[in-house]
Amino acid sequence: MNPIPIIWCLGAILAVGGLVFYKMRFNKAANGKKLLFLGPEESGKTTLYNWFTKNQPTTNYTASGDKNDYEDPTHQFVDEKHKIRYADMGGSDWFLNHGEFEKHYKENDILIFVFDVKKYLNDNGMRDDVNARIDFMYTMEKHSREKKKCIVFVGSHIDQLDLKKTEIEVKLRESVGNKEYSELLQNNGILLADLTKKSSAIKVLKECIIKMEKKS
Numbered sequence: 090m091n092p093i094p095i096i097w098c099l100g101a102i103l104a105v106g107g108l109v110f111y112k113m114r115f116n117k118a119a120n121g122k123k124l125l126f127l128g129p130e131e132s133g134k135t136t137l138y139n140w141f142t143k144n145q146p147t148t149n150y151t152a153s154g155d156k157n158d159y160e161d162p163t164h165q166f167v168d169e170k171h172k173i174r175y176a177d178m179g180g181s182d183w184f185l186n187h188g189e190f191e192k193h194y195k196e197n198d199i200l201i202f203v204f205d206v207k208k209y210l211n212d213n214g215m216r217d218d219v220n221a222r223i224d225f226m227y228t229m230e231k232h233s234r235e236k237k238k239c240i241v242f243v244g245s246h247i248d249q250l251d252l253k254k255t256e257i258e259v260k261l262r263e264s265v266g267n268k269e270y271s272e273l274l275q276n277n278g279i280l281l282a283d284l285t286k287k288s289s290a291i292k293v294l295k296e297c298i299i300k301m302e303k304k305s
């Protein structure tokens with residue numbers, strides 16, 4: 090008997106079990122809270138949103154920035170059992186320019202900011218876009234009189250870069266430099282992920298749990 094299929098099956102079962110286990114812990118920590126996925130278009134927000142809400146990545150993708158009516162996030166899901174609301178906000182500049190970014194930022198407790206690391210490092214326009222959004226978040230956190238948000242930064246598409254994680258981290262630090270908003274990134278860190286993999290979804294879940302438990 091070939092042991093490889095058996096090993097593969099066991100690995101798959103453990104991976105699924107790991108996701109379910111951390112999702113249960115997350116549900117307990119996030120009970121009654123509102124969670125928002127935000128970031129530029131095509132960064133992987135919807136894929137991560139589906140990991141959280143469906144335990145699987147995106148299948149039929151619908152861009153979350155193509156909606157004509159931008160008053161509400163394109164994708165929303167409410168877990169009635171745990172009273173958790175998930176929302177995937179479109180990545181269009183419309184949100185920044187019409188106050189929707191600020192509105193949804195204030196309304197949510199847990200913020201998961203997703204950006205495409207490959208585009209960030211290689212596209213000046215995308216880098217400026219991402220930095221502007223992070224700067225906005227930094228300003229909101231700095232001047233807010235309310236309880237600070239639980240923020241998780243996720244750098245996606247690392248599988249498309251021919252670089253080690255340590256090399257990516259160095260390049261990200263160099264790109265951000267000594268900007269004032271770099272403090273927000275330093276305090277929260279950046280999770281580097283290939284969001285098509287279950288292990289990356291688990292990593293984000295674990296980070297959310299750790300940060301929520303610290304704030305509780």
